[in-house]
Amino acid sequence: MTALVIALVLAAGLIALGAWGPKLVHAAGPSxxxxxxxxxxxxxxxxxxxxxxxxSLAPLLVWAGTGPQILSDRASQICVSCLQATNPFASAQLPWAPPALLTISFSLLALAGLIAIGLVRLVRTERSxxxxxxxxxxxxxxRTIAGATVLVVPDSRPLAFTFxxxxxxxxxSTQTLHQLNENELAGVLAHEKAHLSxxxxxxxxxxEALPLLVRRIPLVSATLQSIAELQxxxxxxxxxxxxxxxxxxxxxxxxxGGSAPSMPAERQGVAVLNAAGSGRIQQLVGAHAGKTNFRPALALTLCFALLGAAWLAICTPYLQALLQGCW
Structure with missing residues (x-):
């Protein structure tokens, strides 16, 4: 099997999981x-x-063919030597391919862009x-309430959240203290302390640092929603x-908590977690009721494991060549 075939299979798997993964995430919810x-x-x-x-698709495609020379002879020889040292498919290369330097540069630039955007989003969230x-x-x-240090703010809405x-x-909020009895307040505080611990x-x-373009991928969007619920x-x-x-x-x-989060609009987009949330009462009352089908969770775990194995298999030869030298 050539590197090109493996790249096509990996790309197809990524597209399929990215598009239809939300169904697996939803089905795995009970488990x-x-x-x-x-x-x-x-x-x-x-x-x-x-x-x-x-x-890792770009580094994998580099193994598929030789590609045209765009560097000087000396630099080109060094690049070819390094790529040959990493390539397990050297004997099955195609005579045509994009220049290796451009292919790898695309992957590196994408990685640098993700990191840069992530850092900007982290800084903005931290400042907000x-x-x-x-x-x-x-x-x-x-104040100290039930052994916990709490900031009490004047507000007519029942609010409880953590920074x-x-x-x-x-x-x-003061309304929370007014509405809840001692035991209910202890439960809310225990919930908030769990967010911290x-x-x-x-x-x-x-x-939250993930760029919006990544967050719009169906798999990522569904996963982020599931993580928030699971927390x-x-x-x-x-x-x-x-x-x-x-x-x-x-x-x-x-x-x-039985309908929508009691989080006011001005508190969105910052690093806070609130006590109220959709469907929570139903989850509490019906938790672990009946049999659970673990197959969707196992299937999703297997998919992630295969992606991790593919990433390691592609990146390890490059890392070894970088650390050990290849010329």
Missing amino acids: FRRRPRIAVGLLGTGIFLWIAAAL TEQLSRDLHAQGES PARRGGIVL QRHHLTSQIL EIAADNAAQREVDTATLASALLKMG
């Missing part, structure tokens, strides 16, 4: 909800494996989060170790 923290790690890793495999935290700290007051720990941690903000910020379920699971399910469900109902 993922049983182990939400493991599922978040799997799905987050899967996104980056898909991107890595897509970027810092500004919102500063504004809320100017309005609110710090990253370095930006202030848990925030509650399980470092959900870090995961969310890393994924809330993981926090709910932690809260259920502090209070009973009925109490936690009651708190979510009072905060609007």
Whole structure:
């Protein structure tokens, strides 16, 4: 099998998973909800494996053929020597191909662009989060509630959310304190503390750094939505170790958790995680009911594993040549 055939197979697999992967993600939802923290790690890793495999198509195509010479003789000899050292398909090369330098440069430029855009998005998110935290700290007051340090802000809406720990941690509104009883409040605080202890903000910020073009890929979009849901379920699971399910469900109902997030518009686009969320009460009440089909989750895991194996198989020879030298 030549490098060109493998590249075509890999490209077809990437397109198929990118387009129809959301069906697998959705079908795997019930099994993922049983182990939400493991599922978040799997799905987050899967996104980056898909991107890595897509970027490795260009280095793979370089092995498919010799291509025209666009460098000086000396530089060309060095490049040919390095490529021959990495290429397991040297005996099956085609007499035509794009220049290797241009092909690899495309992949490197794409990688550099992803990193640059990601850093810009991270900086913007960090600045927005810092500004919102500063504004809320100017309005609110710090209190100790049920052993947790909480920023209480005046607001007529029942709000509960967390900043990253370095930006202030848990925030509650005065309406939340007014509406919830002691046990319900303990459940909400346990939920928010779980976001902090399980470092959900870090995961969310890393994924938020993905460029919009990547986020519009159906697989990536569905995966990001699933990760957000699973983080809330993981926090709910932690809260259920502090209070009973009925109490936690009651708190979510009072905060609007049965319909839409109680997050005001001005707080969107920053690194905060809120306690309310769509479908959470139904998930709490019906958690782990009935049999679960694990086959979609296993199929998705296998797809990600194959992408990771392909990426390693392509990149390892290049890395070895770079570290050991090839001339």
